[in-house]
Amino acid sequence: MNTPLSEFISQYQTRVEQQLESLFSDLKHYDTPLLKAMKHSLLDGGKRIRPLLCYAAAEAISEITPATDAFASSLECVHVYSLIHDDLPAMDDDDLRRGKPTCHIAYGEATAILAGDALQCLAFETLTNASGDAEQKLAAIHTLSKASGANGMVLGQAIDLNAVDTQLTVDQLETMHRHKTGALIKAAVVMGAISAKASQADINALEDYATALGLAFQVQDDILDVVSDTETLGKTQGADAERNKPTYVSLLGLEAAKQKAESLRDHAIAALSSFGNRADTLIELANYVVNRRN
Secondary structure: OOOOOOHHHHHHHHHHHHHHHOOOOOOOOOOOHHHHHHHHHHHHOOHHHHHHHHHHHHHHHHOOOOHHHHHHHHHHHHHHHHHHHHHOOOOOOOOEEEOEEEEHHHEEEEEEHHHHHHHHHHHHHOOOOOOOOOOHHHHHHHHHHHOOOOHHHHHHHHHHHHHHHOOOOHHHHHHHHHHOOOHHHHHHHHHHHHOOOOOOOHHHHHHHHHHHHHHHHHOOOOOOOOOOOOHHHHHOOOOHHHOOOOOOHHHHHHHHHHHHHHHHHHHHOOOOOOHHHHHHHHHHHHHHHHHOOO
16 A cells, blocks of 8 residues: 555545435435535535445455445445434434434424435435446445335344343344445445456455455444443443443453454454455455544
8 A cells, every 4th residue: 555544544434424415415405404504514524434435445346436335425425324313312323423413403403304215315416426337336326225114124123122121142243234234335335446447356355355354343333332421422422321222332342342353353354365455455444443442
């Protein structure tokens, strides 16, 4: 990797922010708070992990293209829509997200629901308008829709809601997070590869990487919910324990959870062995995910 990770993150966080801002240029508000609510949650905040993984995967295959920009933007739209809905009183009932009031606190529940709905639709509109050939765009639409819906993120959230005040096994917890968190992370890596016209063999290796990384991301989230603080996290610390939700820390203990995150990180990196130094950024992002503090 010629570019240090800090520079890569800064460059592509800025790039995706610009892409996300541009999505609003043709949208009308007609004196409603809808666009403000969408922007409140989508812009000026977040680590942009999924877009960064999308860009890094494209880089590992060949090069970042205009299609990569569109795919990265669509991923963040879906991710943020899910956060808006997850934060609602009917689900996690959170007041703080990315250091700001959650969307329903700032704009009311009804507008928050609509903002989430609109961002989900905007994601797929963005994919249909992307550069690239029809086969690429269709593959990206298929990947994101499958990762987002009843076989992916939404299923994971349903399992999560059903798990409150219950005792899950580690395998059951892993199933939940492979869907709730891992599916969209895997989609990010695969869509980046698609944007660069990757071979199926390369996509298979990247899927192995992303599956392990998605779980590592969640294990680290569970660790941070215990060891960090609200100001650093940008969301309420200790919320999972307060709601009596099963986590890797509650099932394994803190030290074993840390070892689990490191083992998953190592598995992810090993999956990239065939890429050589083309995967340096993906490797550094795997380390970043496990070492992050928010």
